[in-house]
Amino acid sequence: MPPFDVPEGDPFGPHNLPYGVFSPSGSTERRVGVRLGDHVLDAGAAAAALGSPHQSLLARPTLNTLLAAGRATWSEVRRAITAWVTDPAHRATLEPLFRPLSEVTLHLPFEVADYVDFYASEHHARNVGQIFRPEAADSLTPNWKHLPIGYHGRSGTVVVSGTDVVRPSGQRKGPGDPTPVFGPSIRLDIEAEVGFVVGVPSEMGRPVALGGFRDHVFGLCLLNDWSARDIQAWEYVPLGPFLGKSFATSVSAWITPLEALEHARVAAPERTHPLLPYLDDSAPDIEPSGYDLRITVAINGQAVAEPPFSTMYWTAAQQLAHMTVNGASLRTGDLYGSGTVSGPEERQRGSLLELTWNGSEPLELPDGKRGFLEDGDVVTLSAWAPGADGRRVGLGKVSGRVVAG
Known part of the structure; x- marks a missing residue:
């Protein structure tokens, strides 16, 4: 044709x-x-x-x-x-x-400057809290409703869709291990996310306000922030993710400009806590910066989840405002991830950690059960958004195959 x-x-x-x-x-x-x-x-x-x-x-x-x-x-x-x-x-x-x-x-369509990953889905955060802190009165940490939690990742290991992901090795310590052991991760996971690509830089010392989001962010793409849950669990106290997250982050080969998604813009979910002024998007002059993106997660061609991006508590505009409020500057090519996208239903969870409840309820796939990823597994994220006149706007797929280290 x-x-x-x-x-x-x-x-x-x-x-x-x-x-x-x-x-x-x-x-x-x-x-x-x-x-x-x-x-x-x-x-x-x-x-x-x-x-x-x-x-x-x-x-x-x-x-x-x-x-x-x-x-x-x-x-x-x-x-x-x-x-x-x-x-x-x-x-x-x-x-x-x-x-x-x-x-x-x-x-890889752009040279990545810095990479930041957030934790913006309330459903994901509550699921993780229930898994790891089942005795807590509130599964969210006390700061979660007040600021977009994030961490700085490794820009040098951002790779384009289709790149194999080598199973990482590192230290891990299971409940029955008297001391840490070293070896390949046995709890390798995915995180279905959306990545935002910064175009226009900002001056150091000058925060970017909520209204500056579309002046600085060029577009978005699908992003899989692979995660070695066992390595991360042992290393992350007290400074957060490091080797368990830095080995690979896969992004689509296609960057969708924000202008193509005008008809997919939606308001964020209702806020349950008052926000400080620099994060408060309730004013009538602040444009909606949520996006109605319908994501599908597939493992070896089998769809296992459909996370809805419209449910994300913190928006990309709030994330950008928080990322710069301390005076940190933006650079052309900065990439920031939304954090795992999960909805309120079991079928809408964007990680195997949640889908299998930390491996205790394995997924049934045509080629066998999965608690976490096995060598040879291919993970593919795809998505679309509503456009004008009932049309769909496709996002480029992001796919990666796990190979032995």
Whole structure:
């Protein structure tokens, strides 16, 4: 099928147009691409062929130059590309610049500056609290309803979808172990998340207010923040996650611009505790910054969970405000994860820790039971969001296969 003839209802039609970086078959040259259906348009070559002033932003090996250009330019470039792929007058020029997705190699689409991971789902936090602190009167920690809890991760191990994940080794100490032992993680898990990609940097010492979210954040992607639960359980007191989380974070090859998700914006869940002014999004002049994203988690092709992102207690705008309120600066390419997405129902839990209740209730899969991941398991996250006129906006999948260390 010609690249312009996207089937009706395709979630990657001209209403979407996510950005990525690809190499054509037989080449190592990396180029910015825009996805249309099952094809990718060489955006830099298209800009050159059509005499676009945006050529300098698009003829690049990463998205970082475009990310840094700012919201007004993001909108201009998106309008231009939409016109390119919808105007029949451009077909003859652009058709040779499309490549089938099956004939390209997709790369990490941007150079990751810093990586931060949050803990923003109340349902996830309560489940974890009930698993590890069953005797507590409240399964949430005292600070949870007052600030978005997060930690700094390792940007150098953010990898693109399709990259194998080597089972990590480290120290662990089970209840029956007199001393710690060293070896491969036996409780390797997933965390179904959404990642937000920062474009415009900020000045050190100047916090970003809630209203600045869409001026700084270019777009989002699916993210799997792999977790070695047994390594983490032994090491995290008192400073938090370290080796149990730093070995791999997988992201989609496609970054969906926020503008493609205008019809998916929703209000956050009702707040149960008063918020300090810098986090208070109840004012009428603050735009809704929740997103209605429908995520599916599959293991070896079998769907095991459908976490709804619309239930997240803390929004991406609040996370950005909290991340900078102490004066920390943003850099182009900063990535921050939402934290595990889980809903109120058992089928909506975004981690095996919750789905199997810490391994005590294994999942039944066609190839056997799973408490946690086994070598050879392939985990795939996919998602869509509601768009205009009943259309779906697809998010790029993120997939990874576990291999022995």
